[in-house]
Amino acid sequence: xxxxxxxxxxxxxxxxxxxxxxxxxxxxxxxxxxxxxxxxxxxxxxxxxxxxxxxxxxxxxxxxxxxxxxxxxxxxxxxxxxxxxxxxxxxxxxxxxxxxxxxxxxxxxxxxxxxxxxxxxxxxxxxxxxxxxxxxxxxxxxxxxxxxxxxxxxxxxxxxxxxxxxxxxxxxxxxxxxxxxxxxxxxxxxxxxxxxxxxxxxxxxxxxxxxxxxxxxxxxxxxxxxxxxxxxxxxxxxxxxxxxxxxxxxxxxxxxxxxxxxxxxxxxxxxxxxxxxxxxxxxxxxxxxxxxxxxxxxxxxxxxxxxxxxxxxxxxxxxxxxxxxxxxxxxxxxxxxxxxxxxxxxxxxxxxxxxxxxxxxxxxxxxxx
Amino acid sequence: xxxxxxxxxxxxxxxxxxxxxxxxxxxxxxxxxxxxxxxxxxxxxxxxxxxxxxxxxxxxxxxxxxxxxxxxxxxxxxxxxxxxxxxxxxxxxxxxxxxxxxxxxxxxxxxxxxxxxxxxxxxxxxxxxxxxxxxxxxxxxxxxxxxxxxxxxxxxxxxxxxxxxxxxxxxxxxxxxxxxxxxxxxxxxxxxxxxxxxxxxxxxxxxxxxxxxxxxxxxxxxxxxxxxxxxxxxxxxxxxxxxxxxxxxxxxxxxxxxxxxxxxxxxxxxxxxxxxxxxxxxxxxxxxxxxxxxxxxxxxxxxxxxxxxxxxxxxxxxxxxxxxxxxxxxxxxxxxxxxxxxxxxxxxxxxxx
Numbered sequence: 001x002x003x004x005x006x007x008x009x010x011x012x013x014x015x016x017x018x019x020x021x022x023x024x025x026x027x028x029x030x031x032x033x034x035x036x037x038x039x040x041x042x043x044x045x046x047x048x049x050x051x052x053x054x055x056x057x058x059x060x061x062x063x064x065x066x067x068x069x070x071x072x073x074x075x076x077x078x079x080x081x082x083x084x085x086x087x088x089x090x091x092x093x094x095x096x097x098x099x100x101x102x103x104x105x106x107x108x109x110x111x112x113x114x115x116x117x118x119x120x121x122x123x124x125x126x127x128x129x130x131x132x133x134x135x136x137x138x139x140x141x142x143x144x145x146x147x148x149x150x151x152x153x154x155x156x157x158x159x160x161x162x163x164x165x166x167x168x169x170x171x172x173x174x175x176x177x178x179x180x181x182x183x184x185x186x187x188x189x190x191x192x193x194x195x196x197x198x199x200x201x202x203x204x205x206x207x208x209x210x211x212x213x214x215x216x217x218x219x220x221x222x223x224x225x226x227x228x229x230x231x232x233x234x235x236x237x238x239x240x241x242x243x244x245x246x247x248x249x250x251x252x253x254x255x256x257x258x259x260x261x262x263x264x265x266x267x268x269x270x271x272x273x274x275x276x277x278x279x280x281x282x283x284x285x286x287x288x289x290x291x292x293x294x295x296x297x298x299x300x301x302x303x304x305x306x307x308x309x310x311x312x313x314x315x316x317x318x319x320x321x322x323x324x325x326x327x328x329x330x331x332x333x334x335x336x337x338x339x340x341x342x343x344x345x346x347x348x349x350x351x352x353x354x355x356x357x358x359x360x361x362x363x364x365x366x367x368x369x
Numbered sequence: 370x371x372x373x374x375x376x377x378x379x380x381x382x383x384x385x386x387x388x389x390x391x392x393x394x395x396x397x398x399x400x401x402x403x404x405x406x407x408x409x410x411x412x413x414x415x416x417x418x419x420x421x422x423x424x425x426x427x428x429x430x431x432x433x434x435x436x437x438x439x440x441x442x443x444x445x446x447x448x449x450x451x452x453x454x455x456x457x458x459x460x461x462x463x464x465x466x467x468x469x470x471x472x473x474x475x476x477x478x479x480x481x482x483x484x485x486x487x488x489x490x491x492x493x494x495x496x497x498x499x500x501x502x503x504x505x506x507x508x509x510x511x512x513x514x515x516x517x518x519x520x521x522x523x524x525x526x527x528x529x530x531x532x533x534x535x536x537x538x539x540x541x542x543x544x545x546x547x548x549x550x551x552x553x554x555x556x557x558x559x560x561x562x563x564x565x566x567x568x569x570x571x572x573x574x575x576x577x578x579x580x581x582x583x584x585x586x587x588x589x590x591x592x593x594x595x596x597x598x599x600x601x602x603x604x605x606x607x608x609x610x611x612x613x614x615x616x617x618x619x620x621x622x623x624x625x626x627x628x629x630x631x632x633x634x635x636x637x638x639x640x641x642x643x644x645x646x647x648x649x650x651x652x653x654x655x656x657x658x659x660x661x662x663x664x665x666x667x668x669x670x671x672x673x674x675x676x677x678x679x680x681x682x683x684x685x686x687x688x689x690x691x692x693x694x695x696x697x698x699x700x701x702x703x704x705x706x707x708x709x710x711x712x713x714x715x716x717x718x719x720x721x722x
Contacts, residue, residue: 048387055394067608071593072390073592075390075593078593079386098372132584132589133580140574144567235373236374262556306487
């Protein structure tokens, strides 16, 4: 059920919508006498972001809002494309120069994404799939209870943002374990190493996508050149965006079947699992100390439960088989003394192992379930 | 010049986009609850989290041999009955079939030790026995979908006497065709480490994997396309219904996942006749009943060649292929599929029942 709206919610909602409509209505007046032209540096992406922040608290959480959030995210990417091309065209550049400027900007975005990952930082680059894939991956880590490690690079380990965070981490891991807490320190160092391995695997995965993004820019250049030779043109932003998606899927499709991708993909999953297993072990030791049931103990109980289910299933089948044989024997015993049928010729089993006994001939109802 | 847009044309496109978006969010608020599963049914049998559904058609079935749909453990079976005018189940009922479907439910931590043997020789076999007894028949028709198709093949090899006819839909048989992305990726994953660590496999992990198949389309282009259609409330609701299904991903029982990925994807044992389920070694030559193999030519999850590999692999002397020009999901939900696939399956089954 969708909850009823309060007056305040309704007012906030309609105010936000009105402001948004007004903003776009102003845009449509552009070119009319007395109306200022759009600035050379439009901020449509930011406008969309602000609007969504205003209206999204009033939407109902669930599949719809999730989908809409994804749509707004892609809308921002689209607005970013519009801004880039508009700015260049406003500055008097030709269409060819505008598209080249956009491709150059993407190229440098992917390059800086790679460079930042090398320095232990993550920078999203809207036109690659990296950010969306990363969001999706973070849902995976969240479902495993690993939200604390969602931040990239130094942030993931709550370390000061520095260019040499890996170096600092290595120093920490290299500290010899001594004294009363030696075992605990060794365990934590091992766990931190697993975390660092995961970080490295995630960086490699994202770098692979950034590299694929660079290849896609080159492939797009080739596609644009070929369009030019064929005398074809791109006449809308949407066509440009769709072309970019086509080129990316083509480049990605080949990349995804390479050994390189198989390795970064598998390493990412394996590294997260090794890290998670280490975290699980630490959690178990904490639970054990608090006299709480551990994951290991629960698993043992679940395993026994499953074995019991199997035994029950087998026993039910045996009981039914015996029951059938008993019925057959009773039938033989109560039959006239003529020619008794041997037990071995009894009809095959048709009785189901069911919690709900089947009707002899199932009745069909027409009411909606 | 390939790029012909003038600044005012860019402005106009931006304006149109944002107007559609603002209107769309209003429609979104009015979408209301998104129902799933439209055809009436009765729950005729339950066991643990499993429910066996029997669908009720508008007319009595003409085929006296009932059919059981075995859906995959991945995602939810209401895909086959997603909306009024997009329902494989309804199409099969209209084609005179008596349709049952297994809803496996959502496994929780207590189900992590469920093995393929439990699913096939336990749950599935119990459902088949229930239907056989209910109808007083020795064998029923099975229709397996995707992973459920692989399950149905294994079941038919173990219990051929209980399966009158077998229909496989978008079912992988050869898991290592050169174009199989999922298989390629999974080769470097330590499945034992994965299952030992997580127990059940989170549905979110499967979502991420499937989105990786076509990330730019599935995480980007699709949502921009949505902006164009959301002015129409009905179309928007249908989009949301699909969206709900796509992300409605049950966790996977750990031990079953372990065996399925290792034996089928990593070692391709089904074709080699090496899959071991309980006391049975799966030999596809034991699958002797008539087979209808339905696959999609643009399937990005189960490449057509992965399904075509069934030809010649079984002991059946009555093997038919039906290819559909569409994708893995389109074969159930596209308008074209509604008109062709269920009637064709119905006709094929009725001839042989």
